[in-house]
Structures are given as structure tokens and as C-alpha cells.
Amino acid sequence: MRNIWRALGSRGYLLSPWPWRAVAYLASGAVCGAVVLVVIVSGVVVGAALSVVVVGLPLLLLTALAGIPVAGVERWRLRIAGQQVAAGQHRVPAVPGLRAWLSTRLKEAATWRELAYAVLFGLVLWPLDALAVVLLAGVPLSMACAPLVVAVDGEAKVVKLWTVDSWPGAFGVAVLGLVLLAPGAYALGCAAGARAELARALLTTKAEDSERVTELVRSRVRLVDAFEAERRRIERDLHDGAQQRLVALTLTLGLARLDAPPGPLADQLAKAHADADGALAELRELIHGIHPKVLADYGLEAALTDAADRSPVPVDLDLDLPGRLPRPVETAAYFVAREALANVAKHSGAQTAGIHGRYDGGRLVLRIEDDGCGGADMSQGTGLTGLADRVSVLDGRLTLSSPPGGPTLLRMEIPCRPSRPAREPSA
């Protein structure tokens, strides 16, 4: 993006639109700033006076929010000076409605910083803008116009200081004015550039960035939560719907087989029965993959034992966990282990695998290793990449060491606190 500083450095500056843009930026700043001053001062004065009869309080509140439109206009004006600023860094309220919007805005640091900028703008900046325009553009131009003024009025006051009434004097002043226009234009460019930098620095700061990052992290956590909730919903729908109906169907088929006389009909029934059983078994595995109930009911240790039981490659399980961990941590750890075991079975050619889990120093550390051929790459498997994202949402880390020839070691680490004691069997 070409901005005013680059333009100042280039040769054709005086003939480019940039001196005019500098004037436009500063002049519009002077006008806007004056308006801001009037609005804020009248808002505060009238609001304070009427606050005795309560009516003034909303007015004061509105005045406090005045920084928001001012900042909006200022960001737009920055474009005149060739500065690009990310617009609108305010949060979107969680729920619609004026109340939520107000409380969101009043809690944001950005709102108050913008108000501070508006006050600074109204009290200090706009007179400076005006001064720069008058001194650097107005004075040389008025001097250049001296002969015209003399022709009309008979005399001209140059800069209100000395009077010129002769033609040679008038033309001399005009020439001087035209000569002064060039350095004036450069000085205007510098003034506009500096003014724009100041506005940009005040309207976008690091603090706003970190606020944005915090909000991003929050929204990522919300997304993962929503994803988990959706998994549970699908699991429950399948369980309460399709699975129950299939069981009822096998029951009906089983009873029908009792009644059917031996023959083709009985054979067909037997086949239908076997098919329904197969469908049930597949559905059961599917549901288990979506959301294992044992994880929710008994926790990570039981769920990992179950995952180890199901692994085609023998798994050495060695866990030392303190009761239950927060649900998102358990879920992430479980799916990491399961994905790792699936990879071991599919790609590694390993004879044995091991899952080692420890809770130590406020963090859950899970290591899944195998004695296979190695060469696994986190960037290739979408499964592990997605899991690494989920672990990182919880401030955890997933690292993979898999040199060619093996062994492969996947290590997961998540900071957490035990949430409740494990349920004792036969409580």
C-alpha cells in the first residue's frame, strides 16, 4: 500500500495527489475534531446537569460510547493518509439485543481506549490539525493571492502583519507565496503522516491483539465443546433409535423362526435374522467409535483398558491416574490413544505396543509406543493432526518421534487437575 511517507520520498510528490490528500486529511481532522469537542462537552455538561433528575444518566452513557463512532470515522479517515487499519475490533455480543451489546461494549478495553482517543482528539489534536493547514497551506496560498486582493481592495494584509498596496510589492509577495508552497507541501505531508501514525498507534494496540487472541482461543474451545456435544447427541440418537429398533427386529425374527415350519421360509428367516445381527454388530462398533460410554461412565483408565482389549496388536497397559480428570482432557487423551493404536495396527507392523499414563506435577502425560518400523509423520496423517489441534486447545502438546526403523513414540501432555475421585466398582 502506498502511504504518505513513501510518496514524500518519491520525486513527483509535488505534482501527485498526495499534498492534496494531506490537506484533506488534516482539514477534515480539524472539522471532525471540533464537532467531537462540541458533542463531548455538551454531552457531559447536559448529562451531568440532568443526572440529578436521572434523565441525564443515559446521556452520560451515550457520551461514554462516543469514542466508538469517532474511532470508526478516524479509521476511515486514515485511508486518506494511505494507512490501512483493521476495522472494528470490538467483540460481537454473545446474544442479540441492546442490553447485551451495551454490557459487552462497556466491558471492553477498546471502548474506553477509543473514548480516550476521542477526548484527546477534541481537546488537543484538532487545533493542531487546523494550525498545520493554516500555516503550511493557508499562508502561502493567501500570499499567492495578494495581487488579486490588491486589485479588488486596493491593499492586502499579508499574514495580518504588514500591508502591501503597490503592484510590485503584491507580485513580490505572490512570488514568495508560490515559492513557499513547495516546502509547505512537504511539511504538510510530514504533519499528516505523523498525525496518521499517532491515530493508528492509539486505535490499534497490542492489548487489542491479545484481547482478540483470547477471544479466538475461547471460540476454539467452544467449537471443540460443540463438537463433543454433537458426538454425544449422535450417539444417543443412534442408541435410542436405530439400535433399539434393530434389536426389536431381531427379537421378532427370532420368534418368527420358532413358528416357521422347516423349509424355504425358515431358511429365508434365518438369513434375515443373521443379516439383522450383522447390522447390529456393525452399528454397535460405529456407536462405540463415536462416543464410548465407558469413558463417560468409568473414566479414562477403563476406556483405555477397553481400547487395549480391542487392539489387534497386544498392548501393555501401565496407568497411574488419580481418579477422574476433566471431561475434555479424558476425551482428548482417549482419542489420541485410540488413533495411535489404530495406526500401530494399520501401519507399523509392530509385535507389541504399550500405553503408559502418568499424572504428575499437574499434568497428564500419556505415552504410546510400539516396536514397529517407524517412519510415521504427523503432517501426513490427518487423524493425528486433528488430535494435535484438540490437545492444543487444552494447552497441551502432542509430539511424535518415529525414526525410520522405529520405534515410534507418541507423547501427549495436558495440564489439568483431577476433577473428582474415580468411582469405585460396586459402590
Place this chain on the structure above:
Amino acid sequence: MPSEPPRTRTLRIVLAEDSVLLREGLTGLLTRFGHEVVAAVGDADALRAAVAEHEPDVVVTDVRMPPGFQDEGLHAAVQLREERPGLPVLVLSQYVQRAYAAELLDSGDGSGVGYLLKDRVGQVEEFVDALAEVASGGTVVDPEVVRQLLRRRRDPLARLTPREREVLALIAEGRSNGAIAKALVVSEAAVGKHIGSILTKLDLPPADDVHRRVLAVLAFLRS
């Protein structure tokens, strides 16, 4: 599956299942086999109340039930067995879970307990046999649980021969020595020998109680 346990005895059953469809289906099935469903309820609290009211011969319950849709049914079953030692309970589960089976078999002395995959109700005769077995104090564990156990190789099961594992799996299904002998096409004496060898390998000292068979299954569940 041969029906060793007496099928003639009429059982008074309390049934707990939240799906109306299945509740009706199961009631119809059990009635057809000559049993009496004295109460068919839809949640764990109603199950406790129905057992208190009817004092049934056997309880059949789903694991997952309202209001939490977690394992309320299983917990009600465990609690009922604590209050009424020896109350036979058959738990149906949507999928097998060693943790569930262990919790259930740990209640009481592990006799008069069944833990079956819900799918098994489709094999109506086997299901009714399993129910009779449980009602008469036997132990029935779903073959799927046993299969999971057999798949693990670092536990005491490693010491068993393939034939002994087969025998153990059939024990867990609640079959008698005679039925096992028939299934494996060997003599009953051979089955007895296998069982003795299994119990020795699992460090279960000889005793005259048939419940050692249950203990053998339990040993794996806890491993």
C-alpha cells in the same frame, strides 16, 4: 444351545427397559415361554419400587436408563443385589464392557448374575435358557466379554491351552459340563479334567463349590 436348566419352571420377572418397543417385545417373548412378567418399567426408580412390591424370581434390566441415560440400570441392579443377597439379575447391555461386567459380578458372590449383550435377545431360545440359568443361581457372561479377555495375552490366560480357553468361554456362557462336552464333542470326564487344569492354572484352590467356575471367570474380569 441345549437347554440344560429346567425350562418348565415359571419365573416371575420384573423387567426394566426404557424403550417401549423392546419392553413390549421382551414381555411378549417371556410370556410366550411361559414366564410371568409381573412388572415392566421404564426407569431405575420404578425398577426398585417394582422389586420391593413384587419380590420377583429374577430381574431383567437394561444398563442405560432414564433420567441420566448413563448406567442407572446397572447401578440399580448392583444396589438391589446388596439389599437382597441372592436376587438373580440379568443385565442387558448395548455393548459389552468389562468394567460393567466386573462391577456386576462383584456384587454378591457372583452367582445368580447374567451380563449379556442386548443383541442376544434375538436368539430367543438361548436368551430364555440364559435367563433360567441366572434364575437358578448360575452365572452367564456374554461370549463377547470372554472373547475380549481371550484376546489379551499378557494375563494368566496365556498359560491356558487353546482347548482350555474354549472350555472357559463355554463356562462363562453358563453351560454345564454336560453341555460343554456336547459342544466340544468330548467326554464329560475330559471336560472335568480341563476345568480342573484351568482352576489350577488360575490359582483357584479346590473346593466343593460350583462357584469356583464363576471365580474363574471373575479372575479374568479383574485381571
